[in-house]
Amino acid sequence: MAADDRTLKEAWSSIPSQGEVGIGLERFTGQRMERILSTVGAIGSAALGAQALTAAVTRLNQPDAAHLGMMALVFAPLLWMIVACLIGKGVKPAAGTFTVAYAAALAVWPVVVDRTVREPSNQPWIFFLVNIGVVAAMLAFTPRVQLIWALTLPILYGWVRLVQGDFEQSWWISTGFDVTFTIILGSVIISLAWMFRQVAAGVDEARAQAVEGYASAAAASAAEEERVAMSALMHDSVLAALIAAERAGGERERALAVTMAREALTRLANTEASIAQEGSDAPVSRAQIVAELRRTLSEQGVDAVVEERGSAEAEVPGKVARAMVLAARQAIGNALAHAGGRGLHVLAESASPDRLSVTVVDSGPGFDPEVIGEDRLGIRASIIARMAAVAGKSRIDSDADGTTVVLSWEPS
Structure with missing residues (x-):
């Protein structure tokens, strides 16, 4: 029997407690908002990534190791980020990796690109991923770092494009337009994400304060009701029974005192029970x-x-x-x-x-x-x-x- 009781106790102790199950609920809205942002980011990244990959494959004049390595450096982390956003696991590491990998690809772009192609108005495939890098920074970093990346990536893209065009005048106009557009769009992305996160945090904080206030009020009300009920019982039933027991001189009086004491204990023990329950x-x-x-x-x-x-x-x-x-x-x-x-x-x-x-x-x-x-x-x-x-x-x-x-x- 002892072994059975010990086995039963071990089995029930393996069940998670109520407190363990509720961990994380205090940031329910914030977690849902992060899930929404990562899902939307995955959909947008997949669409622009497919466009960039199509452009990269169709414009690949020299399928050498440098160009293929450049594509692997960009699209492999991008695929990892999209999958992580869709499944909701490992989003920050994947997004941070893509941001750094894309910045590295931009830095080496003038070395790998074919400079014989002189088309300043025709954006290269790497341009379509500038704001995807901003989205990745939004998912991976703090707001201040996000703003830095939102400015750094477009400016870095503009610099490598001017280097590719040997800083000729015809390259300045188209490149300036591309840089301005990506900076504005990236700032909008960062601002919207910050606003949505602040709203979600406010909802979570308001919920926590409401629950805490309700719990405090309920506890205070219950304590006051119990105090009043206990005071009334102690004053009437219990003290009356004690007085009767003290004054009991005969067998009949002692039996009556015992009956009064039993009734007092019953009422004292059932303080929280209503009259209808009795x-x-x-x-x-x-x-x-x-x-x-x-x-x-x-x-x-x-x-x-x-x-x-x-x-x-x-x-x-x-x-x-x-x-x-x-x-x-x-x-x-x-x-x-x-x-x-x-x-x-x-x-x-x-x-x-x-x-x-x-x-x-x-x-x-x-x-x-x-x-x-x-x-x-x-x-x-x-x-x-x-x-x-x-x-x-x-x-x-x-x-x-x-x-x-x-x-x-x-x-x-």
Whole structure:
């Protein structure tokens, strides 16, 4: 049995916790915007890259090693960048590699190009990729570096074109037009990307502030409601029971004090239960209790299950069922708050039709129940006192491997 319990605990501890699943959601809009920018960049790069490749192949008069090496230097990183943008992985390394490779290709262009072709108005195939280099810089670098590349690449292209034309006057007009056009278009690309990213960051920040504000307000409201309820109960039921116990002189008075104390503990343990929930004490089936526990897990957003074992026809009194459900809710809340929901597992077991136990297990860091402060009522009032008020039992075992809370009831 011990080996089976250890195997079960190891299996449940391998399930990712709620906190682990939620990592990265604080930048949801920003991540979606980056995905959109990379996808649009891949589509534009593919279109202009195909145009540049067609021009390079059709104008290849001398298919020597220099020209082929130049094409490989440019189009291999470009293909890598397009694939990385489409699959959404390794975008920054691929885009940065293409930016540097394209700048290197521009730098050696005057050495490789055939200078016998004197057509200043006919742009070479490498011109079609100038703004693709700007797009790659936008995907790979910070805004300041992006602006530098948006100016550097067009100016570098203009310089190598003038070198190719030996700085003749006819080359200045067409080259100046090309450089001006690419600088303007590159600046627009960088500005739009910066604007979209700022909007996405603002949405993420507003969402985080709204969630934080709502959580703070909800916590403050719950704490205030609990304080008021606890104060009323302590003033009325609990103190009245203590006074009756102090003044009890005979057997009848002592029995009455015990009854008052039990009722006070019941009301104290069920502080958060509404009057409608208290209802009658008609028998409640195990299926109803399991349904309530599953609803609790669903409301908490926890991907955990409630396992059932033993007699499916088991029933317990209504007060017992309510106390057990509320105590199990508290144990589940403790597992979420202190263990991050790691390895959370709930077991409802019936050894016989009139007996029921609920076990809440997690694989968190554990704690020492003996060192819990006297003012912390999460375990003492909400679990131990609640089960004691209905003549039930509660057992809490906790160590470095996790925490197990067992709630059980059987007829006396």
